[in-house]
């Protein structure tokens with residue numbers, strides 16, 4: 001696979017600064033491994049503050065040219081980028097599976113999903129419209145201009161190594177901003193490959209830069225620089241809070257996509273098949289490693305037994321293995337620390353009275369594979385219901401009334417995604433409006449698309465990605481007052 005990726009030019013292993021592929025200035029490197037078998041795939045530069053400062057300077061220098069191109073020009077280059085990504089869909093998917101571990105089918109879906117943000121914002125680039133306002137005085141005319149915010153620092157996680165880049169870079173570039181990306185050190189290769197395709201599509205040197213290595217150091221360099229006007233981050237709530245605090249020093253615009261604690265509520269009157277399909281998708285897609293994955297299943301007492309039986313059956317049939325193997329539905333977890341976290345949450349729950357229905361331990365395959373798991377008799381104050389599991393474990397909480405379900409669902413600091421299954425229109429509206437969540441799926445599992453706003457309430461984040469709302473995150477609103485008799 002690596003040989004094939006290399007022959008297509010999709011295996012860059014250096015940082016990208018000002019259109020040049022560079023090593024770390026002190027020559028340090030870090031290894032990228034395949035979580036399915038522990039094999040080293042590549043070494044990439046371990047960069048820090050100095051390389052980041054140069055990347056920021058390159059982005060700043062590129063700004064005047066890129067932001068002054070016509071919207072049509074930027075749009076057509078983004079469109080070309082989208083076309084190239086789609087042309088290399090298979091290779092990019094292989095790269096994702098190689099460094100991240102997810103089943104190839106999911107990796108392919110990620111490429112299509114990620115590419116859709118480039119396509120959508122290539123189109124939206126032409127619709128960054130201003131405004132003319134009725135003036136309160138006869139001698140003045142009032143205009144509103146929308147201007148690019150400037151250089152953007154983008155810090156992204158390992159769970160969607162491709163799509164989290166395009167979801168940020170697509171709208172940023174559409175608006176005329178330039179970007180310094182810091183992908184996760186666990187999965188930098190997808191970011192480098194998509195950056196290579198951006199260069200090939202005529203996006204000028206310096207418009208998109210990639211640095212990786214010492215995350216806190218790179219983060220500091222981005223945050224301290226007055227030239228970086230916007231920080232966009234997807235990752236853990238703990239790191240997001242630190243970045244937000246540090247961004248205050250230079251009052252940067254900030255967008256944060258942080259952790260979730262998604263409830264999936266199944267009411268007595270739900271269609272069992274629909275609820276089962278939705279719960280499987282929301283819990284087990286990406287092996288539970290998405291911030292919108294179900295973290296707590298809330299099941300009403302009347303449907304409880306029937307649901308648990310069907311759910312157990314479905315979970316037992318999930319095939320675990322290397323993402324390149326046909327039919328595999330569950331890949332490995334990203335690293336040993338992730339498995340240990342899942343283990344400790346399960347142990348804590350069991351020690352407090354929860355029961356393992358199926359799974360509950362590491363998989364025989366070894367490495368970072370964990371068995372798809374259901375845990376019943378969970379209480380909302382157990383750690384497993386309070387922290388993000390980020391693994392294939394479904395904790396089930398039984399409830400009696402709608403009020404109780406809403407109370408449990410909202411009893412968390414997070415507020416990203418929530419799901420509910422019911423055949424009552426009244427119930428679905430009541431509960432949807434009562435849920436303190438930025439994304440609500442009614443009788444539907446995982447839903448995320450470039451045309452819809454994605455983001456959280458409470459400590460799940462700030463701002464929205466995707467859709468027309470996502471564009472505003474990269475724009476400043478400029479009031480112009482023109483005086484004349």
Ligand code: ADP
Nearest residue numbers: 155156157183184185215216219234235236239
């Ligand atoms: P996850 O649990 O998903 O790995 P993290 O928040 O640790 O979430 O990581 C998300 C991204 O944030 C990664 O690119 C990581 O390298 C980066 N990161 C982690 N710590 C810091 C930090 N102190 N400053 C800047 N970036 C950081």
